[in-house]
Amino acid sequence: MQDVVEKVYEQVVARNRGEAEFHQAVREVLESLGPVISKHPHYAEDGLLERIVEPERQIMFRVPWVDDAGAVHVNRGFRIEFNSALGPYKGGLRFHPSVNAGIIKFLGFEQIFKNALTGQGIGGGKGGSDFDPHGRSDAEVMRFCQSFMTELSRHIGPNTDVPAGDIGVGGREIGYLFGQYKRLRNSYDAGVLTGKGLAWGGSLARTEATGYGTVLFAQSMLATKGDSLEGKKIAVSGAGNVAIYAIEKAQQLGAKPITFSDSSGYVVDEAGVDLELLKQVKEVERGRVADYVARRPGARLVTEGRPWDVPVDVALPCATQNELDADSAASLLRNGCAVVAEGANMPCTPEAIEAFQAAGILYAPGKASNAGGVATSALEMEQNAGRTRWDFATAEAKLTGIMADIHDSCVEAAETYGRPGDYVLGANAAGFTRVADVMIAHGIV
Ligand code: GLU
Secondary structure (H helix, E strand, O other), X not given: OOHHHHHHHHHHHHHOOOOHHHHHHHHHHHHHOHHHHHHOHHHHOOOHHHHHOOOOEEEEXXXXXXXXXXXXXXXXXXXXXXXXXXXXXXXXXXEOOOOOHHHHHHHHHHHHHHHHHHOOOXXXXXXXXXXXXXXXXXXXXXXXXXXXXXXXXXXXXXXXXXXXOEOOEOHHHHHHHHHXXXXXXXXXXXXXXXXXXXXXXXXXXXXXXXXXXXXXXXXXXXXXXXXXXXXXXXXXXXXXXXXXXXXXXXXXXXXXXXEEEEOOEEXXXXXXXXXXXXXXXXXXXXXXXXXXXXXXXXXXXXXXOOHHHOOOOEEEEOXXXXXXXXXXXXXXXXXXXXXXXXXOOOOEOHHHHHHHHHXXXXXXXXXXXXXXXXXXHHHHHHHHHOXXXXXXXXXXXXXXXXXXXXXXXXXXXXXXXXXXXXXXHHHHHHHHHHHHHHXXXXXXX
């Protein structure tokens, strides 16, 4: 790291003690900025770097709720409004027991540059709670969401901050959150949340967008080598929204995804994933991956480890942060894997990324490859503002165009700053300069 960025990093560590994931996300971006600042030293002036690593606003609140048996629970709610240079804060809400300030801050920080890469005029934010929706009834989830929104509602708005889903927050939760927001504000502000149901302001293709976009990005990377996904074996992790629709798009492009996973283990289905069955188990029944194996002859469940030991050509980590470490990277490389595109946020550890880059394989960081989700959220906001609704083909065509543009921006920035093919540098440099230029235009705020 250059001296000037090293100093900023040390300050971040000192002021945000114990927030390891936030430190990791900041480090990855700052490490890329050496060549950018050498070429354009003004980016290190006027405290710009110090400002960009400091959230504009951090909200933390109590979320009390009553379970079906009458017992009172107290969770913690967060919303980090990180950067509004490019537009209203935009980013999902995560409901998972692992959620804390450091996790939300890392996600919010990533979101700034991801959203900038989409070119759509959205700032960066993130929120969530340590609430665990697993095993909770619909009524419990509803009461939690209502309590959460009772506080959050005073901080958000269609031109201020627009939350959406992330891990543990899907259509059901967005519905309860929207219902409570509308009631509290007495205002049908469809554009205050994205990921809404189709009957009340949602966008076609939003559900599919993150997974589809990740696969489209992998396809674009392969195209730079004159190759494609056709006939490639793929390991996917996760079994949520991102993983399911990554599998769907990969199958449409003639590839063969053979794994997926959840916290109970991973499934290997050498015949290729039966997508209808997977959707039935995860989307309809809210079941576990073992329920898939029980109904799918030939598929096996592995309860130890992660799917990265399975020999494949392409890996799509679509579960959660730091799920693919140095050992997993070594095993993927040993087995000849030549493409890694992140569907989740920061799923590869720094050591894994280093191994991929040293081996010279195609590696896409999530802030570029998983930006299709938030990009389609911005398309949803656009439809809400125009009181209109596009058909699936229109929304998907826009998503496809945005992913191609993001890919090309990364390639171009990597070349400009002297490291062709380095998508980490490309994504960070392209995202950073877009935000930084506008922050400079807005003065010291
Ligand atoms: N949570 C998603 C992400 O990580 C989507 C955010 C959104 O749609 O606002 O980008």
